[in-house]
Amino acid sequence: MGLFPYFWNKSSILKSKNIIKGRGAQKNTPNKFLQHVYEVREDFLEFCRLEGEQAESNKTEYIPIFPKTIVNKVDSPDVGMLYSMNPYQGCEHGCIYCYARNAHEYWGYSAGLDFERKILIKKAAPELLEKKIKHKNWKAHTIVMSGNTDCYQPAERRFQITRKCLEVFLKYRHPVGIITKNALILRDLDVLKELTSHQLVGVNISVTSLSEKTRRKLEPRTASIQKRLNTIKVLSENKIPVNAMLAPMIPGINSHEILQLAKAVADHGASSFAITFVRLNGAIGQIFTDWIKKAMPDRAEKVLHLIQDCHGGSINDSRFGLRNRGEGKVAQQIHDMAKLARIKYFKDKSFPKLNYDLHEQYKDGQMKLF
Structure with missing residues (x-):
């Protein structure tokens, strides 16, 4: 048993x-809701390699679905939104850490x-x-597009669809x-400018690192x-907040960049910034661990141990109030750096509140005259 970790690490490097x-x-991890598991065996992969064939297609598949509703109530106290769609x-962005991966299991797929x-x-x-926002009982509240997956992904x-919703x-x-985290949002600048003229839109741009090498991984x-x-x-x-x-x-990957990141986004006009701590819940822990041992084998164990230290000894933390903040000395250092960044680069800046007062007048599609 003592030799097992050595051979495991050596294999991951290869x-x-x-x-x-x-x-x-x-890889595809097993879906916890399904009885059967689909597994690609090593001997099959070797056969495909020798024959010059692909074991499976790497192309993206677009599958239409037909939900009955689109606006979701968000119950988590750790997320700064009440409604999302x-x-x-x-x-297709493929962010390795994405918390939304687990939701794919509800549809019968792998995370x-x-x-x-x-x-x-x-x-x-x-x-x-x-249909939702025209309902007589609906009261205006910010609905966040991309509460789960990016509304400006390549699809x-x-x-x-996102433009039509705007x-x-x-x-x-x-x-x-x-x-x-996609520049495609600039395609809809005309609609965003009109929304901004009524104080109806706020945009959150995700910037994870200033290193292209890190970003690509x-x-x-x-x-x-x-x-x-x-x-x-x-x-x-264009005055869009x-x-x-x-x-x-x-x-161990990007936490050392907080000050540089904050300065960069401030220099480019951001009104505010926020940070969250990595949390590898559900199947994501297995997916991330497999990935880092292949993509960053030299630092994999160090990063995994640091994440565990910030989540009570586990990479999978489901405790409300702590799961997105982390705990311990490393997490505290990250939050202290964020406080310093706000003092240095965002002292006189703030993100404006949106306007909830206009919607009731426009529920019929035009402003009520009487």
Whole structure:
């Protein structure tokens, strides 16, 4: 048993040369809701290699689904939103740490590669949204697009569901929040500017690292760091408020960049920033562990131990109030650096509140005259 860790690490180093390019997860983990497990055997992979064949396709598949509702009530006390909506389930960005991976299991897929390669498309999202916010009992409250998966992921370029939803928000003068790490949001600058003129939109741009090498490993199909910073700049120049999400902080990978990240987003016009701590809940712990031992074998054990130290000895932390903040000395150092960054770069800045007063007048699609 004493030799097992040595051979395991040696094997992971050899496997690091065979990373699936363009993907975060390197395998499909079992779905906890399914009785049977699909497993790709090593002898089958070796056969495919010798025959010059692919064991499975790495192409992205778009699958239409037909939900009855689109707006979700968020019950978690750790998330700064009450309502969210997601035009897409699954996300081609492939961020290895993404908490949304677990949601793919509810649809019968894996939280691993399936999450990145099988994208579920909700074409009826604009109509469902309109029905929801026109309901007589609905009171305006910020609905956040991308509470789970990125509404500006690559699929949006083809299906344009997010843009159609923004047009619904504008028509009914309803407040909307957006979370994204894709520069594609600038395509909809015209609609965003109109929403901003009524104080109806706030944008959250995720910037995880200033290193392109780190970004490509953590978030393989996302916009480059420079494009994200430029997106913050363009939005801010057009008076559209931007909060930078410096998240997640992963000790041993990007946690040392907090001050530099805060300065960069401030210099490009962000009104505020927020951080969250990495939390590898559910199947993500297994997916992340497999990935880091292949993608960063030299630091894998160190990073995993640091994450455990910040979550009470486990990489899977479900405790409300702590799971997104972490605990212990390392986590405290990260939060102290964030406080210092706010003093240095965001002293006189703040993210504005959205307008909830207009919607009631526009529930019928036009302002009431009487």
